[in-house]
Structure formats: C-alpha cells, structure tokens
Amino acid sequence: MGAFDYVWAGVLAVFQGPAAFSVFGIAVSITLLMVLFGFLLGILVGATPGLSGPFAMAVSLPILLSVFGFTPAALLPVLGFLVGVMKGSTVGGSVPAILFNTPGTPDALMTTLDGYPMAQKGQAKKALQTAHFASACGDTFSDLVLFTTAPFLAILVESYLGFAEKAALIILSLSFVAAVVGASPMKGLIAAFLGILVASVGTGEDSYPRLSLETEILANGFPLIAAVLGVLIIGEVFTSFEQMWREQRANIRREIIQDSNDKLTWAERRKLLPFIGVSAVVGTVVGALPGIGSTLAATLGYATGQRMHKGAVPFGQGAPEGVAATEAANSSVSGANLIPVLSLGIPGNVGAVFLILAAESIGGFNPGPSVFRFTVNEVNPELVIVFGLFTAMMFANILNWTIGARFMGMVGVMSRVPKQRLMPIVLLLTLTAIYVQETSFIAVYFALTFGVLGFLLRKLKVPTLPFVIAFILAGNLETAIRQAFAVADADVYFLFRSPISITFLVLSVLVIVFFSRGSKKA
Amino acid sequence: MLSKKVELWFALFTAALSCLAFFFWIPNDTETGLIETYRRQTFVGDAFIPTVAVGSIALCAFVQVLLLVFNSDENSTSAELFDGAAVALYIKVSLVIVLSLVLMFWAGPIAVSVFGPGGEEPLSYRQLRATFPWSLIGFFLGGICLVAGVTRLIEGRFIAISLMTAVAAVIFLIIVFQVPFDGMLLPPNGDF
Numbered sequence: 274m275g276a277f278d279y280v281w282a283g284v285l286a287v288f289q290g291p292a293a294f295s296v297f298g299i300a301v302s303i304t305l306l307m308v309l310f311g312f313l314l315g316i317l318v319g320a321t322p323g324l325s326g327p328f329a330m331a332v333s334l335p336i337l338l339s340v341f342g343f344t345p346a347a348l349l350p351v352l353g354f355l356v357g358v359m360k361g362s363t364v365g366g367s368v369p370a371i372l373f374n375t376p377g378t379p380d381a382l383m384t385t386l387d388g389y390p391m392a393q394k395g396q397a398k399k400a401l402q403t404a405h406f407a408s409a410c411g412d413t414f415s416d417l418v419l420f421t422t423a424p425f426l427a428i429l430v431e432s433y434l435g436f437a438e439k440a441a442l443i444i445l446s447l448s449f450v451a452a453v454v455g456a457s458p459m460k461g462l463i464a465a466f467l468g469i470l471v472a473s474v475g476t477g478e479d480s481y482p483r484l485s486l487e488t489e490i491l492a493n494g495f496p497l498i499a500a501v502l503g504v505l506i507i508g509e510v511f512t513s514f515e516q517m518w519r520e521q522r523a524n525i526r527r528e529i530i531q532d533s534n535d536k537l538t539w540a541e542r543r544k545l546l547p548f549i550g551v552s553a554v555v556g557t558v559v560g561a562l563p564g565i566g567s568t569l570a571a572t573l574g575y576a577t578g579q580r581m582h583k584g585a586v587p588f589g590q591g592a593p594e595g596v597a598a599t600e601a602a603n604s605s606v607s608g609a610n611l612i613p614v615l616s617l618g619i620p621g622n623v624g625a626v627f628l629i630l631a632a633e634s635i636g637g638f639n640p641g642p643s644v645f646r647f648t649v650n651e652v653n654p655e656l657v658i659v660f661g662l663f664t665a666m667m668f669a670n671i672l673n674w675t676i677g678a679r680f681m682g683m684v685g686v687m688s689r690v691p692k693q694r695l696m697p698i699v700l701l702l703t704l705t706a707i708y709v710q711e712t713s714f715i716a717v718y719f720a721l722t723f724g725v726l727g728f729l730l731r732k733l734k735v736p737t738l739p740f741v742i743a744f745i746l747a748g749n750l751e752t753a754i755r756q757a758f759a760v761a762d763a764d765v766y767f768l769f770r771s772p773i774s775i776t777f778l779v780l781s782v783l784v785i786v787f788f789s790r791g792s793k794k795a
Numbered sequence: 796m797l798s799k800k801v802e803l804w805f806a807l808f809t810a811a812l813s814c815l816a817f818f819f820w821i822p823n824d825t826e827t828g829l830i831e832t833y834r835r836q837t838f839v840g841d842a843f844i845p846t847v848a849v850g851s852i853a854l855c856a857f858v859q860v861l862l863l864v865f866n867s868d869e870n871s872t873s874a875e876l877f878d879g880a881a882v883a884l885y886i887k888v889s890l891v892i893v894l895s896l897v898l899m900f901w902a903g904p905i906a907v908s909v910f911g912p913g914g915e916e917p918l919s920y921r922q923l924r925a926t927f928p929w930s931l932i933g934f935f936l937g938g939i940c941l942v943a944g945v946t947r948l949i950e951g952r953f954i955a956i957s958l959m960t961a962v963a964a965v966i967f968l969i970i971v972f973q974v975p976f977d978g979m980l981l982p983p984n985g986d987f
Contacts, residue, residue, distance in 0.1 A: 339976050459859040463809060463852050470816075470848040477841035479826035484845060486824060514888060515881050518949045694957060697945035698964040701938050705968055705982065712985025714900060721892070732876055733805050734797055747844070755839045763830070763837035789862070 276647055283660020286349060287668070290661075304349045308665050311354035312672045313680060315361020319368070320684040322375045323513065323692040324699070326362030330355050330627040331502050332702050335710040338634055345637035348658050353665035355631055359624045360412060360669045363567065363604045364677055365684060367404035371596070372397060372685050380567035380603035383575045387588060387595030394591050398682075402537035403593045404600045405678040407549045411601035413670045414553040415560060415608030419615075420663050422561070426616035427645035434642075436757035437768050441777035443750045446619045447743055448781035449562065452788035453569075455736030462785065464735050468743030469750070471495060476748070478755075496711050499719040500744055501630060502703055504737050505623055507720060508727015510700045517693045537593075545597040548578045552601035559602075560609030562621065567606035574602020608666065614640050615659060618749065620742055629745060634710075801876055803863050810856035816849040884948060891944035899937025900983045906932045924984040925977075931969060934981045938965035 274282070292300035311333075318329040337354060341347030366381035371388035384404060391400035434442065451461030475494030477483040485491035552574035559570040578598025579588045586592045610621045611628070618641030620626045632638045637654070644655045707720045730737050754768075761767035769775055797805075822828075827840030877885075904920040907929055912918055923929040942961035947953045972979055 336971065336976075339979050457859070459855045459862065462855045463859075466848045466851045466855070470845055470852070473845040473848065477825070479841045481826040483825040483841045484821065511885075511888075514945070514949060515884060518881075518884055518951075521950055693949040694946050694960050697942040697949075698960075700945065701941050701964065702968060705934075705938075705972060708982040708985065709972055709979050712980050714896075714983055714986050717896070717982065733801075751844045754844070758839045765830075 274647075274649060274652055279647060279653070279656050280660050282652075282657045283662075284664045286657055286661040287353070287664040290349060291346060304353045304661070304665060305668060307350040307354040308357040308669050309672060311357025312361040312669050312677075313357075315358040315363075316365035316368075316677070316680050317361075317684050317687060318358070319362035319365025319381075320681070321687040321690055321695070322369050323695050326359050327623040327627060328506055328699065328703075329358045329362065330624065331506050332706040333358065334498070334627065334631055334634070335706045337631070338710065341635075343635050345635070345654065345658075347635050348632070348638050349661045349665065351631050351635060352628060352658075352662050353668075355624075355628055356662065356666055357669050357672075359607050360604075360666075360673060361677075363412070363607055364405060364408045364673060364681060366603075367408065367596075367600055368401065368681055368685055369687075371400045371404060380571045380606075381599075382568065383571045383599040383603075384596055386575070386599075387590070387592050390589070390591030391593065391596065396591070399537050399541075399593065400596055401681055402678060403541075403545065403596045405673075405681055406537065406542055407545065407552070407597035407600040408604040409670065409673045409677060410546075410549045411553040411556055411603075411605035412607060412673060414550075415557045415605035416663075416666050416670060417608075418557050418561075419608045419611050419666075423612050423616045423659075424645045426612065427642040430617060430642040431645070433773065435771070436753050436760055437771060437774045438777065440750060440753035440757050441768055441774040441781075442617065443619065443746055443753065445777045445781045445784070446613070446617070447739065447746065448784050450621070450742055451736075451739040452784045453562075454738045456734060458785050458788045460733075460735045461739045464730065464737065465739035465743040468740040469747045471500070471740075472744045472747030473751075490715060495719055495723075496707075496716050497630065497633070497745070498710055499707050499716045500723050501626060501741055502707055503720040503723025504727035504730070504741055505626075506703045507700065507724025508731060508737060510696050510703070511724055511728035512731045513692070513696050517696065521693065541593065545594060548581060548594045548598045549601040551577055551581065552598045553605040556602035556605030557609040560606035560621070561612045567603040567622075570606045571599045571603040575599045615644065616642060618642070620745060623738065623741070626741055626745060797876070799863060803860065806856045806859040806863065810853050810860070813849040813853040813856065817846065817853060821845050821849065887948050888945060891948065892941065895937045895941035895944065897937075898940050899933045900986070901933070902936045903929055903933035903983065904987070921987045924980075924987050930984055931973070931981065933983050934969065935965055937982070938968065 287304045288302055289300075291303050293303040293306045294301055314329055314333070315326055318324045319326060333354065334351075337351045338347070341350055363380070367384045367388065369375045370381040370384040371392050374385050374389040388400045388404065391397065391403075430439075430442075447465045448462070451465045452458040453461075455461050472494070474484045475482045475491050482492040482494070555574045555577055556567070556570040559573060560567070575588070575595060575598050578594055582588055582592065582594050584592060584594060588595045606622075607624065610625055613619045613621045614625045614628060618629075618639070620629050629640055632640055638644070638658050639655070644653075644659055646653050646656065648656075704717050704720060707716050708714070710716075727737050730740065758764075758767045761770060764770065768778065821842050825840070825842040825845070827842060829840055829843045829846055831838055831840040903924070907918070907920045907923055911920075911923065911929070920929065939958070939961045942964055943958050946957040946961065950957065969981070973981055
C-alpha cells in the first residue's frame with residue numbers, strides 16, 4: 274500500500290465503517306455519530322463551570338468500552354468520541370466566561386477579560402460568535418499542522434532512535450513536563466519520579482511482584498484507570514469541596530447578564546484574522562510541546578494580540594480582538610498536542626492521557642513512532658486507524674464550523690448549575706465509572722487513595738500532570754532501559770553511548786536549570 | 796508558593812521518606828537488585844527503576860531545600876495548608892464517604908437477608924445480584940447518602956432540593972450505566 278492508499282483507507286474506515294443505522298438506505302457510520310455525540314457533550318461540559326473535557330472523557334471511557342468492547346473495531350468510534358469531547362469542551366469553555374465572567378474551563382480564563390465586558394455592553398452574542406469563529410479557525414489550523422507534522426516526526430524518530438535514545442527522549446519529555454507545569458521544576462520532578470515509583474509497584478520481570486509488601490492487594494499493581502482518575506478527577510473534586518464551602522460562607526454570588534442580538538459581520542471577521550492567525554501559530558507551537566497546556570497558550574496568545582492591537586477599544590475593556598486572540602490560541606492546542614502522542618507516544622496533556630488510556634484499554638493501537646510504518650506488502654492497521662482518527666478530527670471541525678455556534682448559544686443555561694450540587698455527583702459518577710470497569714471495590718479504594726494523593730499534591734502546589742504522565746510512561750521507560758542495557762552489552766554508561774542520547778539528557782538538565790532560574794525570578 | 800516553612804517541611808519530609816524507601820523498602824521488597832548477572836548474562840534488575848526514582852526524589856528534595864535556604868522568600872506567602880475549619884470539613888466529608896461506601900456495600904445483602912425471598916433454601920445476595928430491586932438497593936442508598944451528605948456539608952444546611960438532586964442523580968446514573976447494558980455491574984455487585 275502506498276501513502277495515499279493508507280490515507281484513503283483511513284477515510285473509508287470512518288465513512289464506511291460499521292453503521293449505526295440507515296436513513297433512506299444510506300448507512301450512517303457509527304464513528305461519525307460518536308464524533309457528533311462527543312462534540313455536543315464536550316460543548317455542554319465545557320459550558321458547565323466545574324466540569325471539563327478530561328472529566329467527560331474519563332467517565333465516558335468505561336461506558337464506551339462496555340458498548341464497543343475491546344476489539345480493534347472499537348478504536349475509531351471510541352477515539353472519535355473522545356476527540357469530539359476534547360474539541361467541543363474547548364469551544365464550550367468560552368460560554369460561561371463571556372456570559373457570566375466564569376471560565377467554564379481554565380483555558381477560558383483570559384476570555385473573561387474581554388468577553389465579559391463585551392457582554393456587559395450588550396454584545397454577548399457578538400462575543401460568543403467571535404469566540405466560536407476564532408476557536409474554529411485555530412482548531413482547524415492546528416489539526417492541519419498535526420496531519421502534516423506527526424508522520425514525518427514519527428518516521429524520523431523510528432529511523433534514528435534506538436532503545437537508549439528512546440529512553441533518553443522519555444526522560445527529556447518528563448523533565449520538560451516537570452519543568453513547565455507548576456511554579457517549581459523541583460516539585461514537578463518529585464511528582465514525575467513519584468509517578469515512576471508508584472507505577473513500579475506490583476510490576477517487574479521477577480516472579481515476586483516488586484514493592485508489593487508481600488500483600489495480595491498490591492501484587493497486581495495499581496489499576497491505571499483508578500490511579501489516573503483518582504489523581505486528576507477525584508483529587509480536583511476534593512480540592513473544590515473546600516473552595517465551594519468557603520464561597521458558601523462568604524456568600525459569593527455570580528452576576529447574570531442579559532443577552533443581545535448584535536451579530537459579528539464578515540467585515541469584522543476579516544479584521545480579526547491577523548489576531549487569529551498569530552494566536553493559532555502560538556497555540557500550535559505551545560501545544561506541540563508536552564506539558565504546556567492551553568492555559569499558557571491562551572495567555573501568550575492574548576499578550577501577543579495585545580501588542581498587535583491598535584483599535585479604539587483597548588484590550589481588557591471589551592475588545593473582540595482579545596476574545597479572538599485567546600480563543601484561537603487555546604483551541605489550536607488541542608490538535609497540536611496530539612503531535613507528541615502520535616509521533617512519540619508521549620501524552621502532553623490530560624486530554625491526551627485519556628486518548629492513550631482508551632487505546633491501551635482497547636488494544637491493537639499503540640500510539641508512538643512505530644504507528645507510522647508505511648508498509649507496502651502488508652497493511653499496517655495502526656496507520657489506517659491514525660488516518661481514520663485524522664478524518665474524525667476533520668469531521669469534528671466541520672461540525673464546529675456548522676453547528677458549533679448554534680449549540681454554544683443554547684448551552685448558556687449550564688452555567689447556572691450550582692457547583693456545590695454538581696461536584697458530589699461528579700464524585701459518585703467517577704467512582705461508578707471506575708467500578709464498572711474494574712468490577713471490584715478495591716479499585717474504588719485505590720481511586721479514593723489516589724484522590725487523596727491528588728488533593729495533597731494540589732494543596733502542596735505540586736503539579737499532578739507530571740505524576741500521571743510518568744505513571745503512564747514508566748513501563749515504556751523501563752522496557753527501553755532494559756533493552757538499551759542489553760544491547761550495550763551491560764555497559765553501565767549505556768545511556769551515554771550515542772550523541773543523540775547525550776543531547777537529550779543534556780537538554781533534560783538544561784530545561785530544569787533554565788526553568789528553575791525562571792521560577793526564582795518570578 | 797506556600798509559606799517558606801511549609802515548603803521546607805515538605806522538602807525535608809519528602810527527602811526523609813525517599814531515604815527510607817531507598818535504604819529499607821526497595822532492597823527488602825524486590826527479588827533482584829540494580830544489576831544482576833545470571834548464567835553469564837548481565838541484566839537490569841527489578842530494583843533498578845524504583846531505586847533511581849526514589850534516589851532522584853531525594854536529590855530533588857535536597858536541591859529544593861537548598862533553593863529555599865539560599866533564595867530570598869519574596870514569593871512565599873503566609874498562607875497555611877489547612878485551618879481548623881477546613882480540617883473539620885474534610886473529616887466530616889471522609890466520614891460521609893466511608894458511611895456511603897459501607898451502605899453501598901452492605902445494604903443489598905442485608906436487605907436480601909431480611910426481606911429476601913424465603914423458602915426452604917433462602918437465596919443469597921450473589922444469586923440475586925442481577926435481579927431488580929436487590930441489585931440496585933446498595934447503589935441507590937449509598938449514592939444518595941454520598942451526594943446528599945457531601946452537598947449538605949458544603950452548603951452548611953439541609954434543603955429538600957439537595958436530596959431531590961441526589962435522588963435524581965442516582966437514578967440518572969442507574970439509567971446510564973445499568974439499563975442499556977446487561978453485563979455492566981454497578982457497585983457492589985461485582986464483589987459478590
């Protein structure tokens with residue numbers, strides 16, 4: 274099969290895959306339907322303060338696995354749904370930010386700076402349309418960069434990197450994530466190494482499950498879903514309990530602003546394009562680097578837009594350019610952050626973590642450089658899945674362009690859902706989702722324990738993302754180290770035998786030193 | 796940033812724990828060491844990765860201590876980790892969670908033993924775990940206790956709408972997880 278045949282096979286896998294139902298004799302693909310459901314759910318969740326795209330991805334996963342099973346045919350519908358959620362939530366996050374000055378997702382924080390003042394001036398509709406237009410532009414741009422970059426990067430990695438280099442690359446990625454997430458690189462590193470330590474429990478190659486304290490309960494290690502959901506979701510829920518409790522005591526209330534019928538014209542859209550273009554590039558570059566989330570992209574996009582802006586309304590006082598710069602930047606992260614996932618097998622953010630979790634749970638698709646093997650004599654099914662995923666992403670973009678704005682206008686009511694009643698439901702929902710996948714109360718206990726760990730890490734201002742990414746990558750890292758050691762004939766300097774490996778390790782140290790200096794100054 | 800005192804204690808505590816793991820836990824709880832040689836083959840042992848991990852944690856904690864000692868504390872705040880009221884809140888939340896899980900686990904089996912179908916050989920909960928209403932009693936009661944209990948603690952008062960929200964949420968979850976999927980087991984049915 275040639276490269277074009279693989280692309281076409283991916284497109285067909287989406288459009289001619291298993292059908293959900295038929296309309297006038299035309300089969301409607303289940304993958305397309307799942308992308309649509311995911312996209313709408315994403316907007317709904319994004320528009321609800323306290324909920325987020327990763328949360329929806331986390332609790333949907335067990336249900337999706339129950340519906341579609343653990344066969345390769347499940348991959349595209351499940352991944353398509355998750356991608357839909359990821360894209361929808363980014364767009365939806367701007368709704369409460371504009372209407373109620375409450376960011377639905379953290380990356381929509383900067384949207385409040387100009388979106389809310391616009392709504393106060395009676396331009397809520399225009400602000401929502403601006404956010405949607407910028408978001409759809411940024412997202413589409415970022416996806417196109419992903420489609421063209423990831424295969425080449427993966428082929429480069431597969432051609433030039435051996436076991437030692439791959440181990441060094443994982444170390445570099447972890448160092449980078451640890452350095453850039455949170456205020457202190459040292460704390461980020463502690464979280465990452467803790468993730469590796471926890472992932473070591475009950476695993477290994479010996480007959481005795483290491484670090485299991487000779488107990489049955491630890492002999493099989495920690496369930497991946499309990500650890501990831503515990504730290505990321507339950508930890509966040511526990512943290513929010515105290516915040517909400519304090520807000521209740523302080524009797525903090527949100528203002529509600531009236532709507533208007535002011536529309537965004539095509540001439541105004543044209544004027545926004547330079548801001549959107551620059552922010553899309555900023556967001557894509559930031560998104561391609563592991564660990565730097567959409568919040569930083571939004572901040573950089575906003576700051577860049579502010580420097581470019583020469584209009585009558587200054588940034589921060591209801592400038593549509595401010596909304597556009599922010600939304601284009603944070604939306605262009607979602608496609609670009611799949612570049613390290615697909616080309617290196619390294620999840621760069623929480624959303625990508627759940628895509629990897631889905632792929633690992635279902636099996637038959639291991640994101641990483643080996644996916645992009647353009648085999649000629651036999652079909653590489655993983656490559657067909659990748660191009661199917663790209664097709665699903667483009668379909669989600671089409672949905673965003675066509676129905677996204679209309680649906681955004683309808684979900685404003687979600688911002689009024691009281692968070693103090695929502696978060697206990699989120700806790701129960703998360704525990705239930707974990708239980709139905711693991712069917713054991715032990716998984717619930719593990720999840721709560723990891724929830725407490727996530728809560729304590731947040732209290733101590735230790736970033737949780739390095740922990741989770743290290744927990745997921747620990748197995749790959751250990752395998753690469755074992756193989757590199759064996760290939761190097763048991764040379765203890767096995768990681769320092771090639772210039773590429775040495776470069777990666779030196780960069781790891783430099784990244785930590787550089788960001789430590791930055792945090793000192795801050 | 797937290798207060799300098801809290802940061803310092805965190806770093807010291809982390810360093811101490813990782814040293815304990817480095818010297819006692821990992822050597823005594825792994826079968827092979829860092830590097831092993833068996834039948835003239837040298838390979839990486841099971842202790843290698845965890846040892847590197849805790850060693851690195853200790854090193855990072857030590858560096859963090861040095862950074863804290865030698866840097867000015869211009870970024871530190873006076874904010875404490877917890878105050879008494881927050882601790883009390885979390886103790887109550889913990890109790891509600893424990894109570895809810897106990898209720899979730901045992902309500903079904905107790906209901907079966909008290910009200911279950913009798914006869915010469917009474918049926919066990921395991922035999923009825925897929926039968927309505929027995930299969931849902933634990934999840935229904937435990938779920939309501941969890942949602943309504945935590946909501947009450949956060950709001951500081953009990954209002955009927957919180958209870959109604961909890962009931963609606965649990966019914967919604969049952970509909971989502973149980974009704975469309977016969978094979979899906981809600982808590983605690985997989986444990987019986």
